[in-house]
Amino acid sequence: MDYNNLVLEKALRIVYFNVKSALEITKEEDVEKYYRLIFLIIKRRLRTGKKTRTNYIKKKIEIQRETLSKEDMLALKYLEDNLDFLHKVVEILVEEKCSSNWLNRLKEEWKE
Numbered sequence: 001m002d003y004n005n006l007v008l009e010k011a012l013r014i015v016y017f018n019v020k021s022a023l024e025i026t027k028e029e030d031v032e033k034y035y036r037l038i039f040l041i042i043k044r045r046l047r048t049g050k051k052t053r054t055n056y057i058k059k060k061i062e063i064q065r066e067t068l069s070k071e072d073m074l075a076l077k078y079l080e081d082n083l084d085f086l087h088k089v090v091e092i093l094v095e096e097k098c099s100s101n102w103l104n105r106l107k108e109e110w111k112e
Helices: 003-026 031-048 070-081 083-095 102-111
Strands: 050-055 060-067
Touching: 003 031, 003 050, 003 070, 003 083, 003 102, 031 050, 031 060, 031 070, 031 083, 070 083, 083 102
Parallel strands: none
Antiparallel strands: 050 060
């Protein structure tokens, strides 16, 4: 796997785990709400260089002590620079409820 694919995979993993956690807790299916949430998480992590923990009920993003890796920072920067892609990923994850089919659907739709 080349370095660009590693960064893209990390970016997708970041979005997947945050949307999945939020869906499990809130049970809401508002794509825009999750998009804004992921965007705020990305901004906070890029600004601090630290991992975050998100309390979805209190709508609070807490900074952790652990520093993000270079690859994580690149993945976050990629998402920040490609907001249409980020929106599409969030949209598919919410619509598919993070099912195992979400990545296949993303690959199909992003080719178009």
